[in-house]
Amino acid sequence: MAKPGTVQKRVENRDQGPALVPQGAGKEALHLDRLIHERTRLAIVSALAVNESLSFTELKRLLQITDGNLSVHARKLEEAQYVECTKSFENRMPMTRYRLTRAGKRALERYLNHMEALIQATREK
Numbered sequence: 001m002a003k004p005g006t007v008q009k010r011v012e013n014r015d016q017g018p019a020l021v022p023q024g025a026g027k028e029a030l031h032l033d034r035l036i037h038e039r040t041r042l043a044i045v046s047a048l049a050v051n052e053s054l055s056f057t058e059l060k061r062l063l064q065i066t067d068g069n070l071s072v073h074a075r076k077l078e079e080a081q082y083v084e085c086t087k088s089f090e091n092r093m094p095m096t097r098y099r100l101t102r103a104g105k106r107a108l109e110r111y112l113n114h115m116e117a118l119i120q121a122t123r124e125k
Contacts, residue, residue: 035080036111040065040073045082045108048100056096074098082107 036042043063047054054062060070077083082104088095100108 032114033107033111035076035082036107038073040069041077042111044070044073044077044098045100045104048083048098049105049108053097053099056098059098077104080107 036045047062078085084099084101086097
């Protein structure tokens with residue numbers, strides 16, 4: 001519910017239908033990185049942002065998600081070139097490691113700046 005006297009504009013969101021964005025949030029409110037915005041992918045990117053790299057097992061344990069769930073979301077991030085995946089063997093066991101790419105770091109930074117701007121615009125109203 002908007003505060004009395006607050007001007008809002010209606011924004012169509014293809015995935016969730018109509019939404020209200022605070023006036024002053026600017027055009028950036030319409031261009032949220034949907035790839036990173038998804039909860040599990042945001043968790044993966046955030047975990048990789050504070051670690052040089054993480055193994056599949058470490059990510060799975062940290063995020064408390066299934067193998068299949070991690071695989072699907074990591075692949076989407078890989079396809080967008082936000083995450084790099086390397087496969088090797090350690091003690092004859094397969095090892096998959098992930099790291100955030102330069103493009104992934106920039107995308108996360110844009111996403112965080114975007115969210116901060118939205119939060120600030122909402123608090124100002």
